[in-house]
Amino acid sequence: MATSLLGSCTPRAVTAQGRDVNTLYDIFFWIAAGVFVITAGLIAWSIIRYRAKPGDEDLPKQFRHNLKLEITWFAIPQAIVIVLFVLSALTLTDVNERVPEPAATVNVTAYQWGWRFAYEGTDVEVVGTPQQPAEILVPTGNLAFLLTSADVVHAFYVPKFLIKRDTIPGRTTRLDVAVEAPGTFDGECAEFCGLLHHRMPFTIEAVSPDQFQSWLDDMSAEI
Ligand SMILES: [Cu+2]
CATH class of the missing domain: 2.60.40.420 (Cupredoxins -  blue copper proteins)
Structure with missing residues (x-):
């Protein structure tokens, strides 16, 4: 919560280049917020849905691995990182560009x-x-x-x-x-x-x- 609130303290950009940076911040923020909500939500759901109830004597079903799940949780973060990398590289190129005919x-x-x-x-x-x-x-x-x-x-x-x-x-x-x-x-x-x-x-x-x-x-x- 503190991180999100402090994140909103970013000054409002007064330059075209700063606005590009602001847009990139926003994209990072919303993707991070989405990851947080989904992860925390799934953890909370698992805790409540699968808690031990009175009369539960046996262990839940035990299994060692699940290839499909493992590929999924590898692929999704990879895809997010690649998207963020490309967006960062594009923004950096824009920001570093020389302005035409400086006043x-x-x-x-x-x-x-x-x-x-x-x-x-x-x-x-x-x-x-x-x-x-x-x-x-x-x-x-x-x-x-x-x-x-x-x-x-x-x-x-x-x-x-x-x-x-x-x-x-x-x-x-x-x-x-x-x-x-x-x-x-x-x-x-x-x-x-x-x-x-x-x-x-x-x-x-x-x-x-x-x-x-x-x-x-x-x-x-x-x-
Ligand atoms: Cu100095």
Whole structure:
């Protein structure tokens, strides 16, 4: 019960990719719920139906194996696992696909302990520290985050995107999303990276492309 209730705490996705992940969660949940109800139901039924009744002296009919039953309870879980595997692989392929013509490409560098966001094609850079976490603007629509780390492995995680990606020193990983509506989304580091790991929050505010452009112009003017 607790697992099902906590499962409903999954944030509602604000990206097209996150919605794909949500759909996959739902399919897993309902299949698991079905397996639970059938298994627990059969156990409960057997306990009640075949309990010892007054006057029962003999053992029930004894038998060693039942090939048909054994094949069935092998085949059903196999089929479920194969279906879930295929659905997961398809969702992963969709989620990892690059978005066409991103409205903004942001180079993100994680470091102990904060985040640097640099907008490709501009000089604009926002650097966060534990004392003053970064707050950045992005336009709604397609976004590409190119991620790397200056020191150890961190993970770029915006819970409402429902996807996270490791940032690895010396390598660039990529996270593409389509943000569907304006809003403010909290982010954090999701890979333990040292003493101030918990002090790496950041905020992404998605605004209309026009608002984003004027913010970007203001930021460039300040440099
Ligand atoms: Cu970190």
